[in-house]
Amino acid sequence: MDIVVCVKHVAAPESQFKVDPLTNVLDEKGLRYELNPNDEFAVEEALRVKDKLGEGQVTAITLGPPRARDALVRCLAMGADQAFHIHDEAFEESDVHVTSIILARVINRLGYGLVFCGGEAWDDGQGYVPAGLAEELGTPLVTGVTEVESVLDSEGARVLRLLEKGDQERVECSLPAVFAVAMAANRPRYPTLRNRLRALRQEIPCWDRKIIGLEEEEVGASGSLTRRIRVSYPRPRAKKLAAPDSSLPVSQRLNFFLSGGVSQKESNLLDGSTDEAAAKVVEFLMDESIISGKGVT
Amino acid sequence: MAQEEGIWVFAEQRNGELLDVSLELLGEGRRLAERLGGEVAAILLGNGLEQLVDPLAHYGADRVYLVEGESLEEFASDTYVEVIAGLVQKSKPRVFLAGVTWQTRDFLPRVAARTGMAFAANYSKVVTDAAGALEVTRPIYGGKLDGIYAIVPEKSNSLVATATPGAVGMEKPNLEKKVELNRIEAKINSHSIRTRVIDFIKGDPRKMDIRQAEVVVAAGRGMGCAENFECVQELADLLGACVAGTRPAVDAGWLPFERQVGQTGKSVSPKLYICCGVSGAIQHTVGMKDSKHIIAINKDPDAPIFKICELGIVADVNEAVPKLIARLRQVVGSGGAQDTDSIIDKL
Numbered sequence: 001m002d003i004v005v006c007v008k009h010v011a012a013p014e015s016q017f018k019v020d021p022l023t024n025v026l027d028e029k030g031l032r033y034e035l036n037p038n039d040e041f042a043v044e045e046a047l048r049v050k051d052k053l054g055e056g057q058v059t060a061i062t063l064g065p066p067r068a069r070d071a072l073v074r075c076l077a078m079g080a081d082q083a084f085h086i087h088d089e090a091f092e093e094s095d096v097h098v099t100s101i102i103l104a105r106v107i108n109r110l111g112y113g114l115v116f117c118g119g120e121a122w123d124d125g126q127g128y129v130p131a132g133l134a135e136e137l138g139t140p141l142v143t144g145v146t147e148v149e150s151v152l153d154s155e156g157a158r159v160l161r162l163l164e165k166g167d168q169e170r171v172e173c174s175l176p177a178v179f180a181v182a183m184a185a186n187r188p189r190y191p192t193l194r195n196r197l198r199a200l201r202q203e204i205p206c207w208d209r210k211i212i213g214l215e216e217e218e219v220g221a222s223g224s225l226t227r228r229i230r231v232s233y234p235r236p237r238a239k240k241l242a243a244p245d246s247s248l249p250v251s252q253r254l255n256f257f258l259s260g261g262v263s264q265k266e267s268n269l270l271d272g273s274t275d276e277a278a279a280k281v282v283e284f285l286m287d288e289s290i291i292s293g294k295g296v297t
Numbered sequence: 298m299a300q301e302e303g304i305w306v307f308a309e310q311r312n313g314e315l316l317d318v319s320l321e322l323l324g325e326g327r328r329l330a331e332r333l334g335g336e337v338a339a340i341l342l343g344n345g346l347e348q349l350v351d352p353l354a355h356y357g358a359d360r361v362y363l364v365e366g367e368s369l370e371e372f373a374s375d376t377y378v379e380v381i382a383g384l385v386q387k388s389k390p391r392v393f394l395a396g397v398t399w400q401t402r403d404f405l406p407r408v409a410a411r412t413g414m415a416f417a418a419n420y421s422k423v424v425t426d427a428a429g430a431l432e433v434t435r436p437i438y439g440g441k442l443d444g445i446y447a448i449v450p451e452k453s454n455s456l457v458a459t460a461t462p463g464a465v466g467m468e469k470p471n472l473e474k475k476v477e478l479n480r481i482e483a484k485i486n487s488h489s490i491r492t493r494v495i496d497f498i499k500g501d502p503r504k505m506d507i508r509q510a511e512v513v514v515a516a517g518r519g520m521g522c523a524e525n526f527e528c529v530q531e532l533a534d535l536l537g538a539c540v541a542g543t544r545p546a547v548d549a550g551w552l553p554f555e556r557q558v559g560q561t562g563k564s565v566s567p568k569l570y571i572c573c574g575v576s577g578a579i580q581h582t583v584g585m586k587d588s589k590h591i592i593a594i595n596k597d598p599d600a601p602i603f604k605i606c607e608l609g610i611v612a613d614v615n616e617a618v619p620k621l622i623a624r625l626r627q628v629v630g631s632g633g634a635q636d637t638d639s640i641i642d643k644l
Contacts, residue, residue: 017441026442096416123438126418131406140491141374143403158495163399166500166509174491184506184555225415225453226433226446234436234443269603271611278617278624281592284608288590290512290569291536291629 001056001113001151005046006103006133007039007075009068010123024230035071038118040078040188042181046116047079047189049148056113057081061106063091063099069204076199077191084110088208090216095224096124100132102219105212107137114151115178119143130180140173143180151175300389301455303335307381307395307405308353308361310341315349317467318396322460323357324468326394329423333391336360342380342483344370354476356468361476362388366483368490375490377404380483382411392423392431393457401459409457415448420458431456502539507556510539512569515558515585518545519574519595519614526551528618529573535625541565543581559584574614577602594618 011017016030046058060075062068063086072083086106094102107115115137120127127143134141144162149170151157156174162182163169191199209219221227248256270277285291304326309316319339326337339358341349343365350361364380377400385393385408393408395401397419409416415431421443422434430450435458437444448456500509507513514533520526526546533540540556547557558565559581570588575581577593577600585591586605593606596613603609610617 011438013439017438019442097410100410120418125435125437125439126406126416127402128406128409128416128418131404132410135407135410141403141407142492143374144399160498164509165511166502166505168498168500170495170498172493172495177491223452224449225413226417226448228444229432229447230445231437231442232445234440268607269598269609269611271598274610274612274617274620275624277610277612278620281608281610281621282624282628284592285536285569285625286628288569290590291625 001049001053001153002111003046003050003056003058003114003116004107004110004112005039005043005058005060005075005080005116006107006129007043007060007062007071007118008036008121008123009033009062009064009071010036010121013037013122019231019233024232026231033067033070035074036118036121036123038120038122038181038183039071040118041183041185042116042118042179043075043078043080044186044188045145045148045179045181046114048186049114049151052148053151059084059110061086061103061110063087063094063102065092072204073196073199073202074191076202076204077196078189079191079195083202083204085204085206086212087206088219090209090220093221093224093227094219095226096126096128096132097225098219098223100129100136101223102212102214103129104133104136105214106207107133109212113153113176114157115139115176117178117180119180119183127180130178134178137176137178139177141178141180142171142173144182145179146182146185148179301391303388303390304330304333304337305385305390305393306337306339306358307393307401308339308341308349308358309396309398309400310343310346310349313343313346313349315352316396316398316462318398318460318462320352320356321463321465321467322394322396323353325460325465326392327357327468329392329394333425335391338362338388338390340364340381340384342369342377350476350478352470354474355470355472357471357474358476360479362479362481364481364483366485368485368487369483371494372400373490373492373494374404374407375492376483376485378407378411379485379489382408384481385412385414389455391455393455395457395459397459397461405457405459413453414455414457415446415453417446417456417458419461421460421464423456423458430454433458502533502537505539507539507541507558508563508565510565510567512536512538513541513558513565513567513571513585513588514538515541515543515570515572515575516546516551517543517572517575517581518549519576520546520551521574521615523549523551525615528615528622532571532573532618532622532625535622535629536569536571538569538571539567543575543578572602572606573618575602576600577605594621 011031012034018027058080060080060083117130147160149158306322308319336359338360339353417433420435431448516529541558542552564584566587569590571592591606592608593602594610598611
C-alpha cells in the first residue's frame with residue numbers, strides 16, 4: 001500500500017518569539033526550525049503500518065520554503081522511502097484552505113491508500129489540514145488516532161482513537177482514508193547516524209506550481225480565505241477586581257485593594273486525629289459528589 | 298446569493314446532557330449578535346433531545362435547529378458533516394461557534410471545508426473592521442503569540458470558530474426567554490457513513506495521560522520510600538484516579554517522567570487533586586493550582602501547600618493515607634478497586 005505522510009517544518013517551541021513593533025510581524029531572526037513535533041508521531045505510525053503489511057512505501061511530503069527540506073530529511077532518516085518538497089514562490093502566504101488543496105493535488109498524483117497527518121501544526125494550531133485533505137480527496141477522516149491496529153485492503157482499517165477522559169474507541173474505516181495521529185500516540189524512532197547520513201544523500205524532488213498544475217490565482221494569498229494581518233503578544237488575562245464591601249472598616253478595604261482583590265483560598269486545616277481527618281475528607285468527597293455511597297461516580 | 302447573517306452555536310451533548318462550553322458560547326453568541334446583527338441559533342443533533350431546547354433558549358438562543366433521527370444517536374463524523382453542512386448551505390450563518398472537543402475537532406473543519414467558510418481554532422476574539430469584514434484573533438506558536446487574521450471578503454464572508462471550554466465564562470440564564478424551534482428530520486444515506494465504531498474502551502487511570510484525568514492523586518518526597526508509595530496507588534485505584542508526582546518522586550524512580558506535574562512536567566487541572574507528602578514548592582504548584590478542589594496531606598503545618606488547598610490534613614502521610622483508604626472502603630465498598638482491576642484485565 002502507498003502511504004503518504006504530510007509534515008510541516010515549524011519554528012521550534014524553544015525559539016525566541018519577538019514581534020517587530022513597527023510592522024507587527026514576527027521577527028524571524030530568533031527562530032530555529034524543526035519537524036513539527038506532532039508530525040513525528042504520524043511518520044512513526046505510517047512506518048509501523050508499512051512494517052506490519054510488509055510491503056508498500058511511505059512517502060513524506062511538505063509544503064514550505066527551501067528550509068522546509070530539512071523536515072523531509074528527518075522523515076527519510078526515520079525510514080520514509082521517498083520525499084517530495086512542494087515549493088513555489090506563488091505558494092507563499094497560503095492559508096490552511098489553500099494548503100489542503102495543494103497537498104490534495106500532490107497526493108492524488110502520487111497515488112495513495114492511506115494519508116497520515118499530525119493532529120495539528122505546533123505553530124499554527126488549527127488542525128484543519130487533515131479535514132481539508134479528507135474533503136478534497138473525498139475520503140473518510142479519523143482524528144485522534146492512537147494506533148492503527150490492522151489494515152486490510154478489502155475491508156478497510158481498524159484504528160484506536162482517543163476521545164476524552166482517557167476513553168478510546170475502536171473504529172473501522174473504509175480505505176482510502178486520512179488519519180490524524182494523536183500526540184504521544186507512539187514512541188517515534190530515533191534515527192541512527194547512518195540513516196541520517198544516508199538521508200542527506202537521498203534526492204528530494206521539488207515540485208512547483210506548474211508540475212502540480214494549479215493556476216496562480218488559486219494559490220498563495222490570492223486563493224486564501226484568511227490573511228494574517230498582524231501578530232501581537234497575548235494580553236495578560238484580566239484579574240477580576242470586585243469592589244470592596246463599603247460596610248467594611250477602612251483598614252480592611254485598604255488591604256483588599258493592596259492584595260489586588262485576591263484572597264487566599266480559605267483552607268480548612270484538620271489537625272486532630274487521622275481517623276477524624278479521614279472521615280472529614282470522605283464527607284467532603286461525598287458533598288462534592290466525587291464519590292457516592294454506591295461507588296465512585 | 299443571500300447575505301450571511303446570524304450567529305450559530307453548536308449545542309454539543311453527551312447522553313442527553315449539554316456541555317457547559319456550548320452554554321458559555323450561547324452567551325458569547327448573544328454579544329456577537331448585538332454587534333454583527335442577526336439572531337442566535339443553536340444547532341442540536343441527536344435523538345429524543347426535546348428537553349434540551351428550553352435550556353438552550355435560557356442561555357441565549359433565539360432559535361433552535363433540532364435535527365433528530367436514529368442515525369444521530371451515536372456521533373459519526375460523516376453524518377454530522379453532512380447534516381450540518383447542509384444546514385449551513387441552506388441558512389448561511391455569519392459566524393458558527395463551537396467548543397473545542399474531540400467531536401468538533403473531528404467534524405467541524407470538514408464543515409468549513411465543504412461550505413467554504415473560513416476556520417479559526419481556539420479563537421479569543423471576533424470583530425469587524427471598518428469595511429465590515431470579519432477579523433479573528435487566535436493563539437499561535439502554542440499561545441506564545443496572538444495572530445490576528447482577516448477573512449478576505451471576496452473569498453468568504455463567514456467564519457467557523459472554536460473556543461476552549463471555560464474561555465468565555467457562562468452568563469446567568471434568563472428563564473423567561475422564548476425560542477423558535479425548527480424541527481428537522483435527519484435523512485442520512487447509510488452509504489455515506491464510512492466509519493463504524495466497533496467498541497468503546499474506558500480510560501484506564503493507570504495508563505492514561507494525567508492531563509485527561511478527573512481525579513489525580515499526587516505523591517511527593519514526603520512519602521519517604523517506594524514501599525510507602527504503593528498506598529498512593531491504592532488510594533488512586535479506589536477513587537478511579539491517576540497517580541502523579543512531584544519532581545523528587547519522579548527522580549526517586551517511583552513514577553515515570555510522563556506522570557510528573559509542575560514546571561518541568563505537565564500542567565493538570567482535574568476536578569480533584571489530592572497531594573500526599575507534597576510541600577507545595579512553586580515548581581510543583583504551577584502545574585496543579587488550577588485544579589477545582591485540592592486536598593493536601595502533610596505533617597508540616599506551615600507547608601505552603603496548605604495555603605492553596607481547600608482541605609488540609611496535618612499528619613504523617615504514611616499514617617493518614619491508609620486511614621483514608623480504610624474509611625473510603627467502608628463507604629464505596631471494595632467495588633471501586635475491583636472495577637479498576639477488571640478493566641485492567643480486559644486490556
